[in-house]
Amino acid sequence: MDKYARMQRDLMLMEQNGKVSVPEPASAIVPDEKARLTFAVWGDPQIAYWSAFRSARFLAACRDLANCASPLDALILAGDITETGDASEYRMTAQILNDVCPNAFRHFLCVSGNHDVRLRNYRKQLSVFNDFIRSVPGGIPAGETRHCHGVQIKGYRFLLMGSDRATFEGAYISAKQLDWLDEQLTLCDGKPAFVVNHQTLHDINGLPQTWLGKGKWRGSVGWESDKLRAVLEKHCNVIFITGHLHYGVSAFTYEDHGAFKALSVPTVGVVNHGEETTDTQGYVLSVYDDHILARARIFGEGRYLDADRPNAEIVIPIE
Numbered sequence: 001m002d003k004y005a006r007m008q009r010d011l012m013l014m015e016q017n018g019k020v021s022v023p024e025p026a027s028a029i030v031p032d033e034k035a036r037l038t039f040a041v042w043g044d045p046q047i048a049y050w051s052a053f054r055s056a057r058f059l060a061a062c063r064d065l066a067n068c069a070s071p072l073d074a075l076i077l078a079g080d081i082t083e084t085g086d087a088s089e090y091r092m093t094a095q096i097l098n099d100v101c102p103n104a105f106r107h108f109l110c111v112s113g114n115h116d117v118r119l120r121n122y123r124k125q126l127s128v129f130n131d132f133i134r135s136v137p138g139g140i141p142a143g144e145t146r147h148c149h150g151v152q153i154k155g156y157r158f159l160l161m162g163s164d165r166a167t168f169e170g171a172y173i174s175a176k177q178l179d180w181l182d183e184q185l186t187l188c189d190g191k192p193a194f195v196v197n198h199q200t201l202h203d204i205n206g207l208p209q210t211w212l213g214k215g216k217w218r219g220s221v222g223w224e225s226d227k228l229r230a231v232l233e234k235h236c237n238v239i240f241i242t243g244h245l246h247y248g249v250s251a252f253t254y255e256d257h258g259a260f261k262a263l264s265v266p267t268v269g270v271v272n273h274g275e276e277t278t279d280t281q282g283y284v285l286s287v288y289d290d291h292i293l294a295r296a297r298i299f300g301e302g303r304y305l306d307a308d309r310p311n312a313e314i315v316i317p318i319e
């Protein structure tokens with residue numbers, strides 16, 4: 001039996017044993033008609049050929065999307081779609097999305113994480129990654145030579161970053177990519193722009209504590225962190241969305257740094273650290289003319305996080 005067949009069998013066994021939750025349609029996401037744009041963001045599905053638990057969490061979260069009252073403008077995965085970058089893991093991810101919630105979102109955007117690119121030939125893995133994105137309806141792949149690319153949805157720019165080489169834990173953000181980001185943000189001319197990268201910056205979103213306190217630079221982009229920050233700080237209304245930390249919604253999740261706002265999204269597929277350890281956490285963002293509302297949601301349980309929890313509801317000002 002190959003890896004993919006084993007993954008299917010193991011998930012089916014989880015389902016038969018009642019270990020995959022089924023969110024109630026009654027508490028589904030209802031996109032606000034007054035919002036210009038509504039989308040969901042998940043960090044780190046990290047689907048692994050050896051873990052049916054991750055597939056089960058992802059499946060439960062997808063069921064919540066399937067219940068949506070109307071399609072979201074986008075589903076965004078903020079990196080580490082898979083654990084090892086194996087084709088079987090991407091196939092499983094796509095199969096769940098396509099079987100469970102094929103009509104839940106109009107666009108499917110992904111950035112790669114360190115687990116997607118590590119220990120692999122960069123070009124070949126980029127091709128595998130793009131094939132995966134293409135296999136999901138609404139998927140918008142990157143180009144043939146690098147992960148970073150821009151997508152326009154309803155007049156809003158999404159700038160999807162990605163390491164320019166196969167790094168193990170951080171990311172290598174080349175000068176070329178930094179120049180590209182700067183140019184793209186200049187074109188936005190102050191209109192809200194969503195920059196999605198797998199790793200956050202050095203020393204923000206609770207680092208190093210949110211990486212369980214190990215290592216000065218660990219958990220962040222790495223050596224190019226300050227250069228990336230300098231680009232973000234040149235502009236305004238930049239929403240910088242990241243994953244990687246596997247840290248539940250907390251006081252560290254959102255930070256307003258003036259020019260850019262840093263939103264660190266928990267993992268949807270793996271166990272979250274911190275005070276809020278519930279599985280399948282993520283965010284639903286509704287964009288209005290003068291603000292963005294980001295609501296933390298426990299997708300696998302079909303409910304928003306209690307509003308009294310830190311950063312359960314974030315109002316991001318648009319200046």
Ligand SMILES: [Fe+2]
Binds near residue numbers: 080113114115198244
């Ligand atoms: Fe990661």
